Amino acid sequence: MSDAPLFSHTTVLLHETVDGVLNDPSGIYVDGTFGRGGHSRLLLSRLAPDGRLIAIDRDPEAVAAATTGATRIDDPRFSIVHSAFADMRAQLAALGLAQVQGILLDLGVSSPQIDNPERGFSFRFSGPLDMRMDTTRGESAADFLARADERQITEVIRHYGEERFASQIAKALVARRESGQPVRSTDELSEIVARAVKTREAGQNPATRTFQALRIHVNAELEELEQALSAALSLLAPGGRLAVISFHSLEDRIVKNFIAEHAKEVVDRRAMFAEPKPLALKAIARIKPSDAEVSANPRARSAVLRVAERTDAPLPPVHHKRRRGE
Structure with missing residues (x-):
């Protein structure tokens, strides 16, 4: 059993995110930011018996919350990997998976991370200046x-x-x-x-x-996000959904621009009368928390959920950016 103290967490845009990402109850889904499992638990409750959920989290305490003690998820359809979500393509390949029906990402720092003084994320508490999500x-x-x-x-x-x-x-x-x-x-x-x-x-x-x-x-958060979005696009099956919750403008701008880039028809200016190249993504929704949710959970006030759906169009050539330290 984990010795880590328990800190509460209220999942932001819980139902909206699961509604947005779930397109096939029998499919395979990825929760790239397990945290304390709010989205994962609701998604599992709505998956069919033959559905599957793979969770990923770079925080060892989050992985411990999913696998030990009173918060453990005991469900054969569920597994969790200790990893950064930018590496989801490799992690899924290790599990023999090349395509999934949905991927959700809840970006930023979770309440248990903020509220634990030992993690050093918050100026509200006295603690060591750590701030690493993976300690x-x-x-x-x-x-x-x-x-x-x-x-x-x-x-x-x-x-x-x-x-x-x-x-x-x-x-x-x-x-x-x-x-x-x-x-x-x-x-x-x-x-x-x-x-x-x-x-x-x-x-x-x-x-x-x-x-x-x-x-x-x-935590190289913005570089990790760019890598994760690229990986998600290559993993989603046609009709699969991508749902991303951002909490500040830098994150949201990356997500917004990524979806826009892959949801835009490209015209070959050298052949003006040719058919436009098909879209790889279709933007589905942009959702903000309700006034009631913000009132109940002030940390939700800056959240933005964006949902997009993978089309059956071929992917554009991938130009990988090297992550810091590689």
Whole structure:
């Protein structure tokens, strides 16, 4: 049984996501972000006896929640893999699967990750400045800040946090490090950012954007998302559905542009009267949480669900981007 403490999680856009992705109850489905299994459990309840669900999560605590203790899922139709969702193509190939009927991704950080001080995701709690979704590998946020130069820190905070005081924050962090006291805790980071940010957005902690930026960088979230979307498109069978929940503009822009790119007819300008190349995806829906859901779960307020369906058109040539560290 896992020794990890239990933290509650309210699944965002639960029914809307399962309704959007489920197109064949007898099909094979992938939950690329198991978390604490809200989407997976509802999807399993609606699958036929011959359906199948493969869950993926890079967080060892999420995998433990699915396989041990009171939260364990005991269902022969279900299995879970400890992996980043960007590697879903390889993980499914290892299971002998080349196509699936649906893939869902619930992006960002989960409530159990945010609410556990030891994970270092939140400025609301005192804890080590870790921020890794997979605690078994990679560089923590504290390690990054201990080695990166001022320009690198500025770029990360400005690009991933869209923080206009990025250079001031980076300068303060480097000055702190050069004084012999590098930032190692969430408290220390919050205090430095609060002093560097001169004006604050109403209702928002001044450290919000910096914490978001470091988390995205440490986990290579946007690169992983691009890889995952490409993998999903190649795995979906005709009629299969892709459902993605985003929580900030950088994620949603990637998802929106990916769907638009593959749901757009392409005309060959060298042969103006030729038939347009067929579409690989068809956009189905864009859904925001209801007022009632936001009232009950304020963390849902920025969520956007996009659903697309795979057509029977051939895929365009794939140009793989190398992920950081490869």
